[in-house]
Amino acid sequence: MVWDTCSIVLHGGSNGSYFTNEIVTGSVVLELKRERKLEQMFLNITGKAKAMWTRPLATAPYVQFYSQTKKVLYISLTVFRELQGKTVGPGVISCQFDFMLPPDIPPTFKDSIARVRYKIKLSSKNVSKMMSTQMTNFIVEDRLNLNHIEEYMIPMVYELEKTFGKSGKFSMTFKTYRAFAPTQQIPFEAILNNERRVKVNKITVTLIQKIVYNITSGSYNTDNIICKTKHSEIISKAREIFVLSMDIPQIISSTTNQSEPMVDISYVLQVKVNFRFHLPIHIDIPVIVASIPVTHGIFFK
Known part of the structure; x- marks a missing residue:
């Protein structure tokens, strides 16, 4: 493992939600119980929309399937850049990050037909090329303010x-x-x-x-x-x-x-x-x- 414990902490937001066209800030916190050499660590912020349903047909195969998945957000960030390739002693280290949510992405959604979800994934490899990952989800809301109309x-x-x-x-x-x-x-x-x-x-x-x-x-x-x-x-x-x-x-x-x-x-x-x-x-x-x-x-x- 690259770390012993890891957490991705998001700052601000309203009940864990963030509006489109808003800056999201957070921290990656690592706990190391012994010396470790840190390789490149990066955050991937992704959003995915998926819909699927069926309709009956009069002839074989009698059921028509409809399905599509598409990527609605992709942002990649490097964290702990200054420690890349260095050996770090035991203790707790943290790194701040931020990214902007585009104004035109769809809000988080889930029902029996479709789902739109967003996640942040931290990935890193150690010197023996073993991959370590940590992931957290977050909610996106569309900023729809009509008080100027x-x-x-x-x-x-x-x-x-x-x-x-x-x-x-x-x-x-x-x-x-x-x-x-x-x-x-x-x-x-x-x-x-x-x-x-x-x-x-x-x-x-x-x-x-x-x-x-x-x-x-x-x-x-x-x-x-x-x-x-x-x-x-x-x-x-x-x-x-x-x-x-x-x-x-x-x-x-x-x-x-x-x-x-x-x-x-x-x-x-x-x-x-x-x-x-x-x-x-x-x-x-x-x-x-x-x-x-x-x-x-x-x-x-």
Whole structure:
């Protein structure tokens, strides 16, 4: 072995995560219990994206496999350069390192279809050419800050309408923000105009994550329900106003902000009105989940 014990310690970061376009700093710490000659030691910082799924076929082989792996990051650094080829006595030695995360790499991700992960690997050979390695993983988040774009800081209004033949027309004005971040609480305002007093069972608002997996040989789509809120205390008056809210969960991937990603993530708020004796109406509102909390303007005036 080149060392007796070794650790790679990352500095800073937020809960072990680092934003794109950010400098990552750390230290390599070696403990030597006896004299050793240090050969070249280097750090490889790598990122890899992989996606795989299957689809049934009507004829043999009856299953079509889709799979692709690609490298999304590679940085190589030499550490302990000044000690290369020298004999070092027992004790603890350390070396600082730093590297810049590019702005266009994909964030860390994992589900049953795809995975994007990043790692730092320390490698060295001793005089007898035996290889020693040490590895640690780290998390990358996309830095998506929308606080400089006014349209994402103010509430937007949307209209839903339905005509019931001779029963007249029902409409709902729905107000919400189009951008937010994990742990933020998002308010909603619904104004119902229901002159014929058609029976309304409930109003639901669902945050849906839409993922498109893209590889050279094909693509695959899936939707995931992230969270939901509802209001069912509706007495079907001619005009009613309701206020709802939704707590955005902590662990949620931000909207994809790269070109041609293997894992493309977007979000919609699905607003749905369920009637007692009629088919429901709904609208899908495209929204953005940022990584930096959005400073919202005044919602109620």
